[in-house]
Amino acid sequence: MDEGNPAAAGRFAIAYVAGALLLAGYATWHYLMGHYARILPPALLALLMLVAAVLRLVLIAWPRIPAYLVLIAGYLLLALELPHLDGEAVIWVGLAPVLPLLLLPLAPALLLNVALAPLWLLLGGEALDGEFVLSYLAIMTLAPLALWEQRRQRALLLATDPRDPNCQALSHDGLHAHLESEFQRTALLHQPLAILVIHLPQLEMASEQFGRRARQALLDTLCNEATRCSRRHDFLGRHSDTTFWLVLPDTSENGAQLVQQRILQALEPVVLIDTGSLRTHMGLCQRLPGESWQRLRQRLCNLTHRLETQ
Amino acid sequence: MQSKYKVGLMRLNLLAGALLLGLLAPQAPAFASALLLWLGVIWLAVTAALLEFSHRRPAILPWQLLPGLLLMALLWTAPERHALWLWLWPAALLLPQPVWMLAVNLLLAALSWWSLHRLLGAEQALFAAFALLTLTILAVARRRQPQRPSVRQRVRLAPGLPLWSAYQLYEDLPRERARCHREGVHGELLLLRVPRHQLWPMAQQLCRQLHGFENCYRLDQRTLAALLLNRDAQLARERREELLANLATPRKARVIALEAIDSLDASLGRFQEQQDSLAIDMEVTHG
Structure with a gap:
């Protein structure tokens, strides 16, 4: 999750450089001791670790490649040096099972x-x-x-946190759970239910073209304005990466159109630094009398698909 | 998207660790290290027994500190037997933990290294220190922040169960009250006092009987709350009677119409003092 961001990449690169220094130090030690035949492997492996550090910074999307390089370097050095050590050298074997756990995901490790x-x-x-x-x-x-504990905590948070990690809206699961309960509530109380589907086409490319911050600015602007234009019990959820659903319980078609107008007006003057003015595609969906939850959900998904491929 | 995480596998791993330490313990010559190993077995076994996929029992800090302390003590009492385990320290630092605990663990790791340095001889000890340092940097790079309390306040307490923290009730109550008033819906807050060990079964029973749009809250270790919504007071009474009849008898219960709640704390205070097994507040009280 967080292994793809530049800050994490920097931290890993520092760790790999420290490993390279360690191996270089070891090579120097052999030189000082006069074990000339044993200098070459640690020196070469130190270079390999430096390459891994550089790769970690360059290939941010593929953190596994440098991790495997570092693992290979560590394994090779251990395998080459263990036979030379004796007596208390047994302690170094303990490194072998720990290295993959620090470098790889749980299952391969x-x-x-x-x-x-x-x-x-x-x-x-x-x-x-x-x-x-x-x-x-x-x-x-x-x-x-x-x-294991790291994974457990992350999975638990994903399964129980209704909010999207990147913006002030409900996550996909949170949205669908909340919408279904709202469907039941409005049905029981004989109230209308409207959903406003908002697609942000710029979100798709913002990250690649302008970076993370531009994307975050788009998200924040939309969430703020949508929340400002709606009532306290309306809620915004993120259906997909680029599409949001604003759920408006107890709202007639006219009321929902009004909300749509207000959001459009609020977004119109917005000009962001990288992406310029904010473009949106919006569509309205009203629950029909006697409609089932599955049917409404199907219609919503169709509408979302139409907006996204527009 | 249901999580594919299997808590059973982690439990198996914990038990395997307990088994191995249990096999090692009788072989330890010194009483102290045998005792420490048995403590390790107990820690692992109890953790495995209590482990579950929910926020029901967030780990308490002394419990999390224990493995580090045990490891340090083991290396200190019998360095020659457990030298191999020096390399467990990077894994211990990988555990989700607050920053101050990370600092404590780093200190303990340094102490463990110190207990080994005479055994290893100067050169190897120096090299081991640098290797440990490198692995520590790697572990810290890979570390995850533990859940912040602010996050824990807003999550469901167990996956799939509409059970929330007390904090969430303070958030939801004013909103629900305003909404019920606007929509002309009859809303009530149900408070239940249950014996401590029955809280979770009771919460599950209660959640099963609620509509999807009604939430249940865990206020403290003995108190549950739920928001009940109905079209009018008549329907509300029928539903409430049926619901209370279906629950395993709670110690006491109180039902308060949302309109009658001035402040949640005052209502909770009255619930604390309540002697009867069931009380119903439907009138607006002005105190």
Whole structure:
């Protein structure tokens, strides 16, 4: 979710550069110790990590490629150096199951850990005793818990938060749940129900052409004006990336047209820095007498589709 | 879009961890490390038992601090046996946690490294410190902010259940009151006091009987509230009687017409003092 934004990319790049420095330091150490034959691998792998850091900043949309490069660098260094170390060097084997968890998503990390566990255990222990194996397995099982918990909290928030994360409107799920309950309410109380569909064609390209901030400005303007022009119990929800539904309970067709007029007038003078004036396509949908929820929803989706392909 | 998250798999992972620590514990020569390992087993098992996909039990801070403290204590008491686990620290930093707790964990990680440094010898200890630092930067880059309290106030307490926090009732009540007045609808606030352990089953029972547009709120550990909407007072009374008859008997209940609520706090205060099992306020009270 947040791995695609530039700030996160910067943080990851810093971490990769730190890794590169670590490996460069290790190569220097071999040089000072006179182990000339062992200098080359860490030096080359340090370069690989630098490349990964640069890639992380350039390919913001593909964070996995540099992550795999860093993982390969870490794995190679461990595999090459472990046989040279002895005695307390066993401690370094513990790095192997932690690295993929820090770099990859949960599922590939788990898979990789399980697949490579025998290899690392063989590389790590001349003294392959039961306790060492158990300790290694314990790291392998305990380390992923942090990622599980991260996922749980994120999924829980998605499942329970009715609001859209990017603007002051209901999310798709929140909107549909709320609209259905509003449908029931107005049906029970014999009230009319109107929905105003608002499509913002500029949203589609705003991000690519003008960046994140232009897109946010469009979203904020629409949400503010739509909220300002409606009553307290009307609600705005985001049906798709570029289309909003403004639900107007207990509103006749005339009333809804009035709201549409007001929103159009409010948006007319708006000129944003990057995108200029704000263009909208709007359509009105009124619940017909005796109409079922599925039918109304179908009509709404058709109207939305028409507006989006206009 | 229903979430595909499986809480069962995480529980399995927790139990597997508990099992491994349980296997290691009897082998520990020192009493202290055996005790710490058993504490770890208990922590993992209890977490697995309480784990569920809802906001019912948000993790409390001492509970979240415990794994870090246990890890540090283990490395401190028996560095030669658990040296491998130094690398669990980056994972511990990856857990969703507030910034001050991150700082505490960083400090604990530094202490753990210190307990190992003599064992490793100067060069390896130095290199281990830098490696740990690098992984820490990586873990912090990947860390997620824990949910802010302001977010937690506005979410449903469990997926799929129209059950909201007390905060949401303070938001909804004035709006519903104005709307009911405008539309000529009879709205009432139902307050229920239930025994603490029955709160969640009762909330589920209540939610099942509400219309889709009526919300239920958890005010505190023993109090539930619901907004009931009906076309007129007559229908409202029939519906309320049926609803209360269908619920497992609550300790006490109070029904207040939305028009009769001056302030929610005053109404809640009267509910606190109420002796009868059922009270109904339909008149506007001017105190």
